[in-house]
Amino acid sequence: MVHSPTCPHPRFLLVPASEPQFPHLQTPDPGDPVWNVRWALCTRRSSGAAAPGSGATIFALSSGQGRCGIAVIRTSGPSSGHALQILTAARDLPPARHASLRLLSDPRSGEPLDRALVLWFPGPRSFTGEDCVEFHVHGGPAVVSGVLQALGSVPGLRPAEAGEFTRRAFANGKLNLTEVEGLADLIHAETEAQRRQALRQLDGELGHLCRGWAETLTKALAHVEAYIDFGEDDNLEEGVLEQADIEVRALEVALGAHLRDARRGQRLRSGAHVVVTGPPNAGKSSLVNLLSRKPVSIVSPEPGTTRDVLETPVDLAGFPVLLSDTAGLREGVGPVEQEGVRRARERLEQADLILAMLDASDLASPSSCNFLATVVASVGAQSPSDSSQRLLLVLNKSDLLSPEGPGPRPDLPPHLLLSCLTGEGLDGLLEALRKELAAVCGDPSTGSPLLTRARHQHHLQGCLDALSHYKPSKDLALAAEALRVARGHLTRLTGGGGTEEILDIIFRDFCVGK
Template sequence: MALSGALRLPPRCRWAQRLSSAAWGDTIFALSSGHGRCGVAVIRASGPGSRGALQSLTGRPELPPPRVLALRRIRDPTTAETLDRGLVVWFPGPHSFTGEDCAELHVHGGPAVVSGVLRALGRLPGLRAAEPGEFTRRAFRRGKLDLTAAEGLGDLIRAETEAQRRQALRQMEGELGQLYRRWSETLTQALAHLEAYIDFSEDDNVEEEVLSQADATVRALEKEIGAHLQDGRRGELLRGGVHAVIAGPPNVGKSSLLNLLCQRPAAIVSPVAGTTRDVVEVALNVEGYPLVLSDTAGLRHATDPVEQEGVSRARDRLQQADLVLAVLDATVVPSEPTGLGDALGSILPPTACPCILVLNKSDLLRGAEGALRATCAQEDSMPPITLLSCKTGEGLDRLLQLLAQQLAQLCGDPLAGTPSLTQSRHSLHLGDCAAALAQYRQQRGRDLALAAEQLRLARRHLGRITGQVGAEDVLDIIFRDFCIGK
């Protein structure tokens, strides 16, 4: 049966088709700088056709020296019309971001200029618009970076705070991948020794000591991976932001606190109790750390169905929070530590996360302020306590200081120690790797072949994190460490 018209493939099939065509050497192009009006826009092309594309658009057969900016008149190769006058750069492979031949056009950032150059590139044979992330995907396929570095690059592009930038840059530069590759090499070493003993121990070419060495290596690696997994989710919190919830009874100034911290009227403020019914969420940058702050409904026994739903959502958010700003009215809370503790216990869930107790409306305390400040200063069993007036702003600096301390404790220093886990995918595969190492210890005394299979499985899980799963490298270590057949 004859088909009329073009056959339209579903998006997933079109993507697979383009990936298969990429193996045959097609060339992609895209705007690599931000959209919208700007001083300079960068348009990148990658693939074997990027040389011809640069020659066609500049009208010159000779290319500029590699990685040197050159001023050129950029023309439409179809009409010979001048589109712009800008800078061009030539990156011959493999010394480019993708590992392929690459060309960049640095043109003026007006929408008409950018669209004109993109249309001209699209009319050249063998060139097509790039899919999202395809330049990075090609860089990964050509070994320019592993999966953890690619994820770090994505995080760097999305980073909004200094701490996020530092963590993402460290991961993009390969520190996390290097750590996992070192573990994989350690496992490869232990596996090579174990397989050498299995295959050649009968010929007395391999001593039994290699088994104890493999056991010690696995024990040390299992301990190191366990410590890496028990990092309090520092990397994930820094990457996605610490989720903090403002909680407390009605009319204590929770919405006023949210507005004070974000410096805009993000939440409705009213003297009527129960105004906040839904969760109001804002993103903040506190001393370089990302904070996702949520204002919630006042916690009380509500009779109105809408308010009941708001209170229910507030309690759900408290269960999921990484940090709680517990707000109480400073004019009604008792000044003794026991009374403060009871008031705080009515807010926090049984499994409480870190907390800062904010005693609002300090401007109304008058003579009682001194006693309350003394209690805040001397009580060590309570979470950090601070007095605040959302009306005057007095005490805001102290609250921001406490917030920064809590965030630094939750997220850690992204430049200190070993790199932190940043993705749940990493945690999943590392957990599976640790489970395989535990199975190795169980199988070790029963069947060496089964124990070796657990080491292979552990290596496979590590390889899935970086995207590099080797098969033949075990043989290299066998022949390097043991003189087989001597």
Template sequence: MALRGAVRAARGRWTRPLSSAGGGDTIFALSSAPGRCGVAVIRASGPGSRGALQSLTGTPKVPPARVLALRRIRDPDTAETLDRGLVVWFPGPRSFTGEDCAELHVHGGPAVVSGVLRALGRLPGLRPAEPGEFTRRAFHHGKLDLTAAEGLRDLIGAETEAQRRQALRQMEGDLGQLYQRWSHTLTQALAHLEAFIDFSEDDNVEEGVLSQVDGTVRALEREIRGHLRDGRRGELLRGGVRAVIAGPPNVGKSSLLNLLCRRPAAIVSPTAGTTRDVLEVALDIGGYPLVLGDTAGLRAATDPVEREGVTRARDRLCHADLVLAVLDATSVSPAPGALRAALAALEPPPGTPCVLVLNKADLLGGLRGSLSAACARAPPEPPATLLSCKTGEGLESLLELLAQQLAQLCGDPLLGSPSLTQSRHSRHLGACAAALARFGRGDSGDLAVAAEQLRLARRELGRITGHVGAEDVLDIIFRDFCVGK
């Protein structure tokens, strides 16, 4: 409460909307996670950060650049010692934001942190930072583009290994470099086309330049459309693969959810139709994020509440990225084609990957061997595995099968071309490809119109990285950051 009060009091004195960030004032914030901890990092950025560091350490000398120094941190008004900690001085432009920056590494008790923040808030020209304002200043000073900023935000929010790898690759600039290369190609094509328009009558332009431009544009359009046809791998990895547990009533769907998340998240009952609504949990399966939903049993329900649950289950099934179809193993035949027929009876969406889970394997008796062989049979049978939610038998096989499916859906974030991670990127790339498709210079073609299509395509690419016309998306991107980053 004291920490929030200190920030609120300071913000009341120094307020300014995020859209005007990057001005001449100095901002400060707690940059480590709030709450009691061993060490808390408080950052200041702007022209007043050097003076703030001098005021709080009580000395006109600042430490050598980028060197940790032990200092007594004092309240500049009362000279009272607030803490004894480490301070770092980052003179611009060699800092995260590109401005002069100072960091105070203090003990992470709430009283210490609130005391230092309160002292900073009383210094003239300093104000609390808005969410994402440090990163936005880094963007304005050319330290990173918008794709790298989005990668940084995703890295902070990453919960699995695969998410971390993808976010780190994007933050380090792989995706931005790809789009910059495409923008450079477009710039060259546009320059050649405009040179032909302006100077062709003076014979100052080589023959074949139009054919060269046309070939370049067509090749770029194919490359962009191939990039767009990535099966949403990056978006699935960033937001999590949405999977649905589907099947008839009382086959163990809720038991499977509890087994996978290792806690009693769903109510389990021998009474059919217990599950009425969709219950979701987030899981880490083999380093990949999975958002798993338990749904009502699929049957012709008569109870109006259960009927609504079945309707919701069908709707969630239609929008799933992956389906875990659960059946009672004792009701499934090991005959060839039987597994495929059993899966088809659940009516999963065409083209949606499915895993068939045959639960209650502990009740199979002598049929275990033949049904296990059917699960191992090569396609066209669906991927299937035996499981006992009661004993846990078969859980490792199911997890391995799920990890394989997730790896196919999300891909390896470290291999090949960087993946699309944002719907914003897809929208601008689609507009870019459409402009390239409209590019044409036939015998009756208007070269001025063709050049304008290249300008439109280049502008759409620039909006992704923030180098052209990005003002309308800046607030949306940076407001999702936490305060202090």
């Protein structure tokens, strides 16, 4: 997706060690993987290896840049309350979580900056879990820079880095890793389907599913370990191992089903590849321009106009699509056009959905027949699976067919009639595209949570691979280890496993102020 070019690579900044931020550390449970992640974060900090600036209170403009009605500036960290008191020249803090109108002044000069709404969120009931303040100021650039400068002059405050608010929320257990990813996706969502999917992930659906699976494995592990310890003991309930076995096998089936769907979620996040193909002059470029609502490709009566592959991102019926226009497929032309045809075929192989286009008034021509016999027939012959391509056959230039004349050949595969010239048939095509794209990307309004990132797929596959070594009838100790490894993958999916590279990759998607 499009990421802000101004978004710098964030550095990991850890949360201050002051007491109430890690209350769970007072009752450590080394068996709890989430606790382990936090412990790793915490010990790294206390060993002095923490990034510079730990413990600072951060501030940033959190709404968009530029002139606007209202701009939101926020702070997070222990000096937030102090900063609010200083800017409002007040001894008391306003009531928590209530909007209060206050005059903001520059603490150095006493000069009034703006009359603003301020919100005070004492931790831990805040986005980051720390003390936070929001200043809703008038959105003029001079007001915003005046308030930012005033905050910068308060001791203990410094500008936030990209993603730092969210990183603190994660470190304080306010969001798990899949929720952080959902939040990043929501900020970057460009189509309706992406927004729905991101919101579901932010709401914790994927994390919830993984936690449920991890619990299943923890239970199975407890059973296997009980058997290792008390196997010979008569007191052990009967069928303990059988029960564990049933649950592990059911989990394998569920993981397999989600993995088969994995590519859909990733397509929904980064765009499905839709490729328009057909013989020369069918009207492919006309269709690309119509769907993208802009003149992406040159249209002309001359066959062989399009040579290079032209790709454009479009929102098709709410789904993100990378739409490619390609050269008309034909043999025996000059070397430049042949290269175009080669590129067109290459792009066709990568398509999730093929828009195969023919001129409805020219179906008997050799190029039309050849296209039907090769491209259309070969996709139709694929066995349906998640990785198989889908195809929509479109007969363009329906305006050239005479109303009394015979319709298109009866032996044609299912198709849609369209006229790029008059727009007739476009609604039907968009509806067909919506159905096809829901199949290609998954429907984010129904069904189970989608795996939107390669990282999700990697850990679920790792979990499944580990479970293939679960053979309690052969070796109980190895079976227990397989369960532990499998569970580790699931907890890393939501907890991150503490490796900074993974966290860096995820938090890179955020900008300053989020």
